[in-house]
Amino acid sequence: MNSKTKYLISIVGPTAIGKTSLSIKLAQHYNTEILSADSRQFFKEMQIGTAAPTLEELSQAKHHFIHNRSIEEDYNVGSFEKEAIATLDTLFKTHDVVIMVGGSGLYVDAVTKGLDYFPEVDKSIRERLNLELVKNGLEALQLQLKKLDIEAYNTIAIDNPKRVIRALEICIGSGKPYSSFLNKDKNKRNFKTITIGLTAERETIYNRINKRVDIMIAEGQLEEAKSLIDKQHLNALNTVGYKELFNYFKGEWTLDFAIAEMKKNSRRFAKRQLTWFKRNENTLWFDYKTNVTEILTTLESKFE
Known part of the structure; x- marks a missing residue:
């Protein structure tokens, strides 16, 4: 060696x-x-x-x-x-x-x-998404992600609320798809x-x-x-x-x-x-x- x-x-x-x-x-x-x-x-x-x-x-x-x-x-x-x-x-x-x-x-x-590097996003977005999860369930958030970032929807652990909320908060907070930040620097x-x-x-x-x-x-x-x-x-x-x-x-x-x-x-x-x-x-x-x-x-x- x-x-x-x-x-x-x-x-x-x-x-x-x-x-x-x-x-x-x-x-x-x-x-x-x-x-x-x-x-x-x-x-x-x-x-x-x-x-x-x-x-x-x-x-x-x-x-x-x-x-x-x-x-x-x-x-x-x-x-x-x-x-x-x-x-x-x-x-x-x-x-x-x-x-x-x-x-x-x-x-x-x-x-x-x-x-992967992700931009800082406003914490209130995650808080709002957590409330949505309680109120409307995971499926509603999954559908939201599907609209905003189909690539992320197809590749992340879609039945894990934490992962779905993380992807969504980046999409909403940055205005860009979560998947666009993957495998960069x-x-x-x-x-x-x-x-x-x-x-x-x-x-x-x-x-x-x-x-x-x-x-x-x-x-x-x-x-x-x-x-x-x-x-x-x-x-x-x-x-x-x-x-x-x-x-x-x-x-x-x-x-x-x-x-x-x-x-x-x-x-x-x-x-x-x-x-x-x-x-x-x-x-x-x-x-x-x-x-x-x-x-x-x-x-x-x-x-x-």
């Missing part, structure tokens, strides 16, 4: 596929540290429901960006990009290889490619990224997700969600594994139905993750059961 070239090994794939386990094995092999790019594992109040690494796993390799924030903080992908790059700059002074792991596609891309990176994807047959992925939800419930996810019920209005908690249980606590759903919805929404999330990660043609895909030795051999062949 050319000592001047620094490598970020980015491990991606759907939820519950085994990314954490592989990241620790690679970190131990390269005697290096791990960055989490999972946008839900930043929050210290959300431990069980985000399947964050266990204390035992955290002790096996040094991790960054795990439980380092509070759900009360306004933390976004732009803040993460700045902090992650600063952390990498420091780590690359003493390591040739650093591992990054996470299933949040936007956060992974922020580190590996840089974020990205920051150059002073490291090379090698992306490893873990996958499996869809049925296997879904079975692993169902099993993980059962484990979370057994480990106390109900109690964790209950302790956060007063904070349910916060953005961080508008997520799978919490919003379903909030409906149960409100008496709107039975517990069995809430758990079934957690499983269904997690499976949908995994499907979206795979769609996002499959867009990167350079990803080296491995079956989730592949021996780490085989993965290391492939990695070594990619180093200069």
Whole structure:
């Protein structure tokens, strides 16, 4: 390996596929540290429901960006990009290889490619759109986006209210399509990224997700969600594994139905993750059961 070239090994794939386990094995092999790019594992109040690494796993390799924030903080992908790059700059002074792991596609891309630049827009636009969401539902906002920016409508996660509102506020605030700001001036990176994807047959992925939800419930996810019920209005908690249980606590759903919805929404999330990660043609895909030795051999062949 050319000592001047620094490598970020980015491990991606759907939820519950085994990314954490592989990241620790690679970190131990390269005697290096791990960055989490999972946008839900930043929050210290959300431990069980985000399947964050266990204390035992955290002790096996040094991790960054795990439980380092509070759900009360306004933390976004732009803040993460700045902090992650600063952390990498420091780590690359003493390591040739650093591992990054996470299933949040936007956060992974922020580190590996840089974020798109968007103009500042008036905050009142977002507030108005949030009110519209409550009053008229997501579909009305989707139709608005379809009129203003068909390209964005066809490419963003259209069933995610946050993404739809973000695209709309840029369209309205700038008078230009949201998609026109994509892939313009990205920051150059002073490291090379090698992306490893873990996958499996869809049925296997879904079975692993169902099993993980059962484990979370057994480990106390109900109690964790209950302790956060007063904070349910916060953005961080508008997520799978919490919003379903909030409906149960409100008496709107039975517990069995809430758990079934957690499983269904997690499976949908995994499907979206795979769609996002499959867009990167350079990803080296491995079956989730592949021996780490085989993965290391492939990695070594990619180093200069």
